[in-house]
Amino acid sequence: MSVLASFLLASALAVAPPPPTLPAPALPPPAQETLLEIPPELRHLLQQRVVRRSQSEPERLQRLVHLMFDSDGLALQYGASDTHSVAESFATRRINCLSFTLMFVALARQVGLTARAQEVGQALAWYEHDGLGYSYGHVNVQVRMDGRVVTVDLDSSVLVDRRGPRTIPDTRLFAHYYNNRATELMAVGDNAQARAYFVQALRVDPKLVDAWNNLGLLEAREGALNAAAADYTQALMLDPQYASAMSNAFNLYRRMGDDARASQMLVRLQQVRVRDPFHQYTLGMEAERNGDYASAIRDYNSAIGLYPDAHQFHFALARVAFLSGNSALADRELRLARSLGPPGDQQRYQAKLESLQRLRQANRQ
Template sequence: MKRIVCPLLMLCLLLGLARTSLAASPPSADEILRLPPEMVERLQTEIAGVALSPERRVDLLVEFISEQGGFGFQYQASPTFSVRETVFQARGNCLSFTLLFISAARALGIEAHAREVRVPLAWRQDEDLIFDVGHVNVGVETPGSRKTVDFDPDFLRSQRLASPYRGRRVSDERMLAHFYNNRAAELLGEARIELAAEWVAQAIALDPGFAPAYNTAGVIERRLGRPERARAQFQRALELAEDPAPTLFNLVLLERSQGRPRAAEDHARHLTGLRPSDPWFQWALGRFYEDLSELDRARRFHLRAIELNDDEPRFHRSLARVLYELGQEAEAARALARAAGLDASSEASRQQASLDKHKGPD
């Protein structure tokens, strides 16, 4: 499988928190994917008119959807735009660019679909509510090959994300459910809670098996002061989720806020037993308990992450922060020094990768 990396895009935040105004009501699926006539004309003239083979058309389309390309698009983490909005704003996040690329490819007669990609557990936190963070990219099939188009600026990371085993093909319904769910989370970031509920309802209606939408619905219900409904939505998310961790984080927070320490501890026990050999998950647990001011527990998880992977500077920085709060300043300084050394080594590797990527033929 060939891997194509579009250089302008940053990390994809499927549940980034918006700080800009969003449309008032959910558009139809057709509206989300519709290309503006001006772009259709350019695609036909500047790509279809000069390239007959599907493979060459894909390469030209990648060039067009880049900062240096014909459309000059730029990355912006949020809000998540429809295809038309992405074109006219000339910016978007990775889901926005995935939608745009798929619509443009199909207009050129190329089969393209979205891929959900497994990434280390991460989240975005707004006050005391947890949102999933994930990644999507594009699968392209032509008569002669299969390709993956990934929108990530880190060359080494994008190579990993484009690997076949890291992702799976998903339906248009699932892809669009991601879109509606993103917008719901972004509206929550604007405190437009009732409107967010409309958007997440659309995600669930389109794909009733999409667990992250129920997680978002639970967050909305909690914001509306309806803990029983929130609990029911979180439980439904758990029934559907391949990875229950994001919902378990929210359930721990919900039960603690409702004065139910036993239920909270049950969920915490489930959570902490999920992936004991995954350093990124251990780090996520450490940050979670750090936010809850349970510093001794946070320290244990950060130390476990480092035991599993001593070469990640973020693990050492997190440990240093917790150690400092615990008054262990000498140990904190050593952890910071280790992080700084790893940062320097990582930057050198990134620079070398960039040189290798742009190096011309010998």
């Protein structure tokens, strides 16, 4: 009897399904005080390559830039999803605008420069993944030296807000770090870890609108629709003009079958978008991709009317004007783009302008 019982028990155990694999618990995000820590080897490099070889603040700034990017220095490489602490950036040699800002602020202070992070209120920088739109802000560095202010930016091509950048405390920069990491984790499906980072971002700075908006995306992805709605509501309480949260809330209300709130949010969104040069520019890009140059010219003109100093807008209008055969408009807009753009872009626009002039002369012959 005991043998049979043992056999039956063994048989039952043999055919029983394995226990479900539980997701690994989320690890706590790194502490704030670790994000700006400089590894000893990097401190030594700073002492050897920057401090000992430079006397003035401008020279230290220049040597610091060379150390970070030259092939005989750190040779840092850009990666959109490479949000790292200073130590991680040093180990991987990869950065994005957030990692760059963390690293440059830390290293500049280490060599005696007065450096603070700057936040751009709105930037034309976003992407989609799995049908979700992730909103990205932009940060760079302000350095004060010799009675003047210098902005150091990893990406001069980013189209920034009309209001310009504003300096922020380190805690705000840390909140951006946690929010960035959370969106990267959400993009690869690690929702539990992403939530831990969103929670940390909002613990550090409860007024970080991007974090509320992106947390709403996470809640919606997981089916917690009421929680997502509350997150979007909080984002819009902090910034009533925040178009990304309006767009996400509109889609959420439609998903919930709440047509009344969806209609109200759509009206609010349209009122904001008609005054938003970034949205008008995006409409122009879409029309241009579709070969609808007349609509693209109209939309780019609308963007310029709202933000006349954006050299990217003028260059886009010049491009579609040329494609549509309006060489006079293309010539004028290229000149404006060249006059408004930074030195690197001025050279590029000058080359485009000269190519356009050569083509016009060839057509006249």
